[in-house]
Amino acid sequence: MIRSILSFRFLFLAALLVGFAACVDHEFDEPPVGGLTDLRANATIDELKALHTLGADPTLITESLLIEGVVAADDQSGNLFRQIAIQDASGGIILRLNATGLFNDFPVGTRLVVDCQGLYIGDYNNLYQLNGSPDSGIEENLIAEHVFVAERGLTVEPTVVTIDELYNQATLDNLLATLVKFENVQFIDANTDVPYADIANRQSVNLTLSDCDGNEIIVRTSGYADFANELSPSGNGSLTAILTIFGNTRQLVLRDPSDIQMTGERCGGASTGGELMNISALRAAFDGGSSTAPDDSKIRGIVISDGNAGNWTGRNLVLQDGTAGIVIRFADNHNFSLGDELEVTVSGQELSEFESLLQVNNVPLGNAVLIGPASQPDPREVTVSELLANAEAWESTLVRLNDVTLSGSSTFNGSITVTDGTGSVEMYTRSAANFSGSALPAGTVDVIAVVSQFGDPQIIIRNLDDVIGGTNSGGDPEATTALALREAFANGATLAPAGKTIRGIVISDRDSDNITGRNLVLQDTSGGIVIRFTDNHDFALGEEVEINVSNQELSEYSGLLQVNNVPNSQAVSFGNGTLPTPREVTIDEILNNMEGDQSWESTLVLIKTATISGSSTFSGTTTVTDETGSIALYTRSAANFSANEVPSGEVDIIAIVSEFNDPQINLRNQSDVIVP
DSSP: OOEESSOOOOOOOGGGGGGOOOOOOOOOOOOOSOOOOOOOOSSOHHHHHTTSOTTSOOEEOOSOOEEEEEEEEOSTTSSSOSEEEEEOSSOEEEEEEEOSOGGGTSOTTOEEEEEOTTOEEEEETTEEEEESBTTBOEEGGGHHHHEEEEEOOOOOOOEEOOTGGGGSHHHHHHHTTSEEEEEEEEEOGGGSSSBSSBTTTTBOEEEEEEETTSOEEEEEEOTTSTTTTSBOOOSEEEEEEEEEEETTEEEEEOSOGGGEEEEEOOOOOOOOSSEEOOHHHHHHHHHTTOSBOOTTEEEEEEEOSOGGGTSSOTTEEEEEOSSOEEEEEESSOOOOOTTEEEEEEOTTOEEEEETTEEEEEEEOGGGEEEEEEOOOOOOEEEOHHHHHHTHHHHTTSEEEEEEEEEESOSBSSEEEEEEETTEEEEEEEOTTSTTTTOBOOOSOEEEEEEEEEESEEEEEOSSGGGEEEOSOSSSOOEEEOHHHHHHHHHTTOSBOOTTEEEEEEEOSOGGGTSSOTTEEEEEOSSOEEEEEESSOOOOOTTEEEEEEOTTOEEEEETTEEEEEEEOGGGEEEEEEOOOOOOEEEOHHHHHHHHHTTOTTTTSEEEEEEEEEESOSBSSEEEEEEETTEEEEEEEOTTSTTTTSBOOOSOEEEEEEEEEESEEEEEOSSGGGEEOO
């Protein structure tokens, strides 16, 4: 049963860590007591969340909606960045605010009233969040217009829950994004006495929390947290945190280490003999000249090699803990699996290098005890040049290389070359691997791999799931067009056809910020279409880009067709291209086309001899008029020209035809307004 002092209902947000990343100035004056608002809520947080469908585009809140919530977590420790967690009796949500030092004005225990009109309710990978725009928090200069302090100094009591109860969907939905507490828990053996995060590389780290029945949940900490370099406790006790979710992965976000009280005796688990040492200390013993492991010693870690895929010899496995990794070479073939947590007695075992790769050699199988399944360590995100510079320190640990290409062979077998913008490294595949002979993907991919050595540094993938993206699946993809994708959607398709790429010119300008960072508008000779990536992209106005759209979602956002949630790795640049010539049209012709086949949507047009009215600046919606009619011109407040004055008199306008429930046009930048 759940023992709850406050009964909260939440949908959990593991993506809450999206905002982890920056240094925070902690020297602030005490906030004033006065200035409390008399506003009161007319809706609950749960009712607010009901306006949005998880996975859909953010929803603009047009009605007068006020919610109240008590701050359950702020940014004081640096484990949250530009966001706070608030909760009421119905649930919790992440409030994103584009400012730092939020704890100065909105510390834990502050009851807030939020005016939601004009804000956006959305989610990040199933994490509900309240934003100032579809893809950003409330701008600092607008916070005072939407967020009001109603009361200070309240106590936020956590809901006491067990790990296994969170696998009941109703319970999970009730508790997501709220403050929860777990009792009689401990970090798994491999995650004790290790830093909470990677402060040197400013990277977040997952540690695994377990109860005495073996149920587990992730504790995720930002590399920017003040306590990132503190060591996790080795005892048993309680842990209080904000419950979040990322996709389907339940995660906990600490406010600060005082929320952990683990001084009791650890529970359960088999054990080998010897004194526990971490893997980095074992490696240091070899670096110090020893050819054997210290007497009365053992190590614990998680298996990061996949014996079932056959890319390691049957006697070998790679073990990683929170400090380092090492190869264990047994005297016989083993049957340990990827993700198993092991305890291995290494007392007096040979420490040696095979082609520069350090291993504990000829370990009897009886020296290893299975503790149970555990979560895989987070791969360290690195470039090739960083990997080469740190190959020794990162040896036998997981890394992730993003936006790389694979070359040197047409299949996975033997040595191929992995290249990014910083350099190249060898990737080796055994002929005995069950994926040996599979075709290499074309284009850019992300690769998760184990750092290894064979004379020189190399990497080894565990299985084909470690290669993410690319354009080679079931044969070489074929070219399609924007028009063909539009026709497929018009005929009822919700996915782009399999095995298809589209190639065109970027006609949107990310540098002017008049389009969200995840979106670009691509135009080819047949038409245009919006591409919405999973993350912000780097493609510039005029760049020629080819995108693998195979089986990607085709959907409309407020009437605007887009290819949705395209992995960034599926887009390849071919350098600067030639911008399409804008189609010279009247406003009446645009409106007629948008009422018809919409073939001009997401393409460039030129409107001659027009006027702009409705506002003195570009920001928001203004009206463009020519002798045939009028159309809305929309400019994001984030655009670098939004505050500039609108020219008076007649102008020529180049714009992208768009839609937000009704037809509208968007400028790429201010140079699209041509004053005669």
